[in-house]
Amino acid sequence: MKKAVIIYSGGLDSTTCLFWALDEFDEVHTITFYYAQRHSIEVDFSKKTLELAQRIKNKTIKSHYFSIDLSQIGGSALTDPSIDVPKNRDEEKISSEIPITYVPFRNGVFLSITAALAEKNEIYNIIGGWNMLDYSGYPDCRDDFLTAFEKAINYGTKAGSQGKTFKILTPLLKMNKAQIILFGKKHGADYSYSYSCYSGDGIPCGECDACILRAKGFKEAGLEDDFLVRLKREGHNSP
Amino acid sequence: MKKAVIIYSGGLDSTTCLFWALDEFDEVHTITFYYAQRHSIEVDFSKKTLELAQRIKNKTIKSHYFSIDLSQIGGSALTDPSIDVPKNRDEEKISSEIPITYVPFRNGVFLSITAALAEKNEIYNIIGGWNMLDYSGYPDCRDDFLTAFEKAINYGTKAGSQGKTFKILTPLLKMNKAQIILFGKKHGADYSYSYSCYSGDGIPCGECDACILRAKGFKEAGLEDDFLVRLKREGHNSP
Numbered sequence: 001m002k003k004a005v006i007i008y009s010g011g012l013d014s015t016t017c018l019f020w021a022l023d024e025f026d027e028v029h030t031i032t033f034y035y036a037q038r039h040s041i042e043v044d045f046s047k048k049t050l051e052l053a054q055r056i057k058n059k060t061i062k063s064h065y066f067s068i069d070l071s072q073i074g075g076s077a078l079t080d081p082s083i084d085v086p087k088n089r090d091e092e093k094i095s096s097e098i099p100i101t102y103v104p105f106r107n108g109v110f111l112s113i114t115a116a117l118a119e120k121n122e123i124y125n126i127i128g129g130w131n132m133l134d135y136s137g138y139p140d141c142r143d144d145f146l147t148a149f150e151k152a153i154n155y156g157t158k159a160g161s162q163g164k165t166f167k168i169l170t171p172l173l174k175m176n177k178a179q180i181i182l183f184g185k186k187h188g189a190d191y192s193y194s195y196s197c198y199s200g201d202g203i204p205c206g207e208c209d210a211c212i213l214r215a216k217g218f219k220e221a222g223l224e225d226d227f228l229v230r231l232k233r234e235g236h237n238s239p
Numbered sequence: 240m241k242k243a244v245i246i247y248s249g250g251l252d253s254t255t256c257l258f259w260a261l262d263e264f265d266e267v268h269t270i271t272f273y274y275a276q277r278h279s280i281e282v283d284f285s286k287k288t289l290e291l292a293q294r295i296k297n298k299t300i301k302s303h304y305f306s307i308d309l310s311q312i313g314g315s316a317l318t319d320p321s322i323d324v325p326k327n328r329d330e331e332k333i334s335s336e337i338p339i340t341y342v343p344f345r346n347g348v349f350l351s352i353t354a355a356l357a358e359k360n361e362i363y364n365i366i367g368g369w370n371m372l373d374y375s376g377y378p379d380c381r382d383d384f385l386t387a388f389e390k391a392i393n394y395g396t397k398a399g400s401q402g403k404t405f406k407i408l409t410p411l412l413k414m415n416k417a418q419i420i421l422f423g424k425k426h427g428a429d430y431s432y433s434y435s436c437y438s439g440d441g442i443p444c445g446e447c448d449a450c451i452l453r454a455k456g457f458k459e460a461g462l463e464d465d466f467l468v469r470l471k472r473e474g475h476n477s478p
Contacts, residue, residue: 073305073352104354104396112351116344156346157343
């Protein structure tokens with residue numbers, strides 16, 4: 001019985017991981033974080049994508065939710081409402097500079113909580129949608145961070161110290177956004193409710209880093225964005 | 240200007256670290272966790288020890304508090320009220336078996352949040368009271384875990400990726416409880432409000448692992464426990 005848990009925000013990357021994992025594992029868990037993010041609407045959308053995925057794949061997903069108020073730390077436009085989200089940065093800047101939307105050591109925090117949940121539920125595969133190419137500026141999406149963290153989990157848990165081996169799986173690590181989308185489509189992904197925007201009102205702003213990278217990805221993949229297609233079908237104006 | 244942050248519960252080990260750090264660093268921060276622990280009274284005591292330390296050392300301490308409800312994970316007698324805390328285990332068992340008071344990957348979770356706080360506040364020394372000898376059963380108190388985690392912080396933070404070096408300092412790692420107490424006393428530690436018991440009502444039970452190890456430590460150090468001396472002075476019955 002192969003089990004895995006996905007760090008799942010419902011965005012493009014983790015939705016892709018979800019559809020891939022449903023093909024690869026017998027029992028799929030997700031962990032979704034409420035972390036006082038300004039775009040916590042992503043959690044509502046993520047639930048719709050879970051329903052969709054269960055229907056498409058005819059398989060049950062065990063979803064977990066964890067609340068951690070990272071505004072207690074602050075220092076990021078995503079968790080401090082007084083800091084503005086940058087708009088309309090050019091792609092080169094997005095891929096090379098660490099932006100103010102960087103949340104201090106967020107992936108470390110999410111990974112450690114996920115490891116705790118995994119240990120509790122006897123799951124030894126932890127999946128994350130990290131990718132280096134489009135976000136080369138984000139330090140906690142890099143391979144050497146993830147390798148060190150995997151070691152820390154194996155040394156630092158009861159299960160790891162008793163012979164179990166935790167693995168951090170990064171199916172998207174070497175892909176760009178277009179490749180991620182095509183990989184997801186190969187695994188039946190439906191992105192109709194997969195939400196990436198930092199703005200948080202349910203209609204993508206089209207101007208934040210996440211929107212810009214997503215639009216570029218779909219363009220390069222030669223596909224329309226399922227989310228925007230759905231919006232249009234439902235009569236919304238989209239960017 | 241040397242700055243450090245201590246992962247500070249107010250127990251024997253972290254109180255020792257606090258007094259040591261006040262001698263070693265110019266600016267001392269503490270981070271204390273409310274994690275839905277059954278003995279959250281330790282946080283009230285920890286505040287009293289902070290006041291005491293500031294008075295004794297004539298130095299200001301910058302205290303931080305972080306709430307994270309680890310009962311969302313469960314699986315430990317410390318965070319799940321339906322699981323009993325073991326009583327009167329013999330010392331050999333305490334030092335070799337991982338008990339049900341083990342909280343899944345707690346040190347990983349605490350370290351990652353502390354790293355986030357440290358990065359936000361430009362602090363590059365993280366101090367913890369981990370010690371291997373008395374708790375050889377606890378996987379997340381071991382050297383190789385801490386070494387791997389330090390690497391993860393340096394790879395996985397913006398500051399680390401931009402040339403700063405985070406260090407995890409473990410002044411007590413190779414000490415037993417008696418040595419820790421003597422080391423603390425050398426640095427002026429006052430344990431009158433340093434609370435270790437898992438039972439959580441403010442009077443040490445004398446029967447849980449934490450109480451047993453603490454009593455053994457003071458006995459071997461040839462000292463009376465400041466906390467019990469204070470209780471007696473205040474007219475309480477102590478174990």
